[in-house]
Amino acid sequence: MFMKYDCYFFDDPPGQISWHRIESISLVEVVTGAAPRLETSVKACWSEEALFIRFMCEDDHTVATMTNRDDPLFLEDVVEVFLDLTGTGEMYYEFEVSPRNVVFDAMIKNDLQGHIDVDTSWDANGLETTVRLESNGRRTYEMKIPFTDIGQPPSDGIEWRWNAFRIDDDPQGNRHYWAWSPTGAVQFHLPRKFGILVFHR
Numbered sequence: 001m002f003m004k005y006d007c008y009f010f011d012d013p014p015g016q017i018s019w020h021r022i023e024s025i026s027l028v029e030v031v032t033g034a035a036p037r038l039e040t041s042v043k044a045c046w047s048e049e050a051l052f053i054r055f056m057c058e059d060d061h062t063v064a065t066m067t068n069r070d071d072p073l074f075l076e077d078v079v080e081v082f083l084d085l086t087g088t089g090e091m092y093y094e095f096e097v098s099p100r101n102v103v104f105d106a107m108i109k110n111d112l113q114g115h116i117d118v119d120t121s122w123d124a125n126g127l128e129t130t131v132r133l134e135s136n137g138r139r140t141y142e143m144k145i146p147f148t149d150i151g152q153p154p155s156d157g158i159e160w161r162w163n164a165f166r167i168d169d170d171p172q173g174n175r176h177y178w179a180w181s182p183t184g185a186v187q188f189h190l191p192r193k194f195g196i197l198v199f200h201r
Contacts, residue, residue, distance in 0.1 A: 003180065007045060022045050027041075027178040031183075031184060050126075058137070073102060078166070080166070081164050082108075085160050103129055127149065128143070
């Protein structure tokens with residue numbers, strides 16, 4: 001049974017999403033599904049033009065030195081979203097944002113036999129991201145992913161496969177890997193473990 005998240009349409013003015021009305025989901029330890037060291041919650045909604053995703057992260061230590069688009073952000077602190085529009089697991093999109101608001105975006109081809117081709121030459125040209133350090137020490141990440149960059153807009157009832165992840169270093173230098181839908185391994189590129197994003201109009 002796949003995990004599901006109901007993603008609702010909104011008609012708020014641009015930049016004024018009523019995030020408090022949108023259901024949140026929590027990330028867990030990627031292998032076991034146990035409670036993580038720090039809390040991470042994720043929300044998503046959509047409009048006619050884009051998918052909006054927000055991460056809200058407890059954070060007591062930050063590792064973020066990279067400055068260029070498509071640098072290997074996954075080697076430091078990062079939040080990530082994978083989107084599989086067809087549900088086959090053979091082609092999907094990966095979006096990462098670092099605490100410094102540096103972006104990694106790629107088109108992934110996966111033969112489902114262990115070979116993964118990460119095409120970083122592909123860019124989501126309309127992608128917009130923000131990162132804010134809140135007064136309570138939490139960090140908020142937001143992504144706006146235009147449908148024109150990844151295909152046709154969804155319609156009511158359409159289902160995509162997806163997953164949300166976070167990688168975080170603790171003050172002792174230990175790496176932690178968290179996911180919405182656990183993969184059972186320290187490996188995010190397991191599309192058979194992705195959950196389902198259900199679009200509602």
